Amino acid sequence: MADPTPVFDDLRAESDELDRLVADLPPHRWTSPTPAPRWTVAHQIAHLAWTDRSALLAVTDEDAFRALVEKALAAPDSFVDDGADEGARLAPAELLASWRQGRAALDAALRASPPGARFPWYGPPMSAASMATGRIMETWAHGQDIADALGVERAPTDRLKHVVRIGVRARDFAFAAHGLPAPGEEFRVELSAPSGEVLTYGPEDAAQRVIGSARDFALLVTQRAHRDDLDVRAEGADADRWLDIAQAFAGPPGDGRPPKGDAR
Incomplete structure (x- = not known):
């Protein structure tokens, strides 16, 4: 342990x-x-x-x-x-x-x-x-x-790895929260931490992939920023759907944040 x-x-x-x-x-x-x-x-x-x-x-x-x-x-x-x-x-x-x-x-x-x-x-x-x-x-x-x-810009730290881990582990919950079946295959996730370390999850040869910034993935799964404003990209239809609905928190889906250019 x-x-x-x-x-x-x-x-x-x-x-x-x-x-x-x-x-x-x-x-x-x-x-x-x-x-x-x-x-x-x-x-x-x-x-x-x-x-x-x-x-x-x-x-x-x-x-x-x-x-x-x-x-x-x-x-x-x-x-x-x-x-x-x-x-x-x-x-x-x-x-x-x-x-x-x-x-x-x-x-x-x-x-x-x-x-x-x-x-x-x-x-x-x-x-x-x-x-x-x-x-x-x-x-x-x-x-x-x-x-x-x-109006403060926080310096990101590698403590973001904890937020990332929860977000990755909550993948199937996010699908269930939207009434969707969970994908049957594992995804590959590769995210760059502030220190330069690459946080990786899932098999290297997975067809469904998520790649980008650990900070931006953390913002996505906590719904603190809109996907359009973040350096996180998907390869594969299921991975792409996940980035639209991802959440690291329990409970029903939130409303998230509008894109920065959205005046709503």
Whole structure:
């Protein structure tokens, strides 16, 4: 079993980077609208704080987490927004402190978890490493919304490999979410990471291929940018269809983002 410590370290680093982006914002910037409809910068941080607390319960108190799942099932269309709304009503300093406290507690709980442990989640149970990988994906994606709202260009890092991995593994889920049968063959995926490393998945001789930038693939599968604006290309009809519907997150398909030239 691989040592999950590097994944935990990457989650801490991704969170710390986002913290630096918002830590010194004046109060009025916390109400800046982000690309997510109706969500401000405060909503984005509040959502991360809420999901960190959910993950902490999953790792430390399964009964309390099950109660949280039941609450979510009772309001499937609103529980995510409700959690973000509640946190966004806090004063920025209080919200920032809450997020910091929650993610520190989750970090400690993940590092203390026994090898091989699996924890409940809103989908299948997850290992500690998988839980941390999911938190990296969410932190990076919601951090992108905040960066867009603030007009900041973030320097990409090789932590994107975690987002890429989830996006690749979620291929069949993306097809199912659109009511489509999953392709019967594996795809070849070749993506260039910021360091120059090429991230590869699937057989080298696969007919269906996806090639391009790891950062742009991460933007695609988290639906933070439109395919037309990204350096990701497909070879083969099934791979091409996948790039139209790809998603790395659970739940129903999102609306995504319009192309940059689209005035909608």
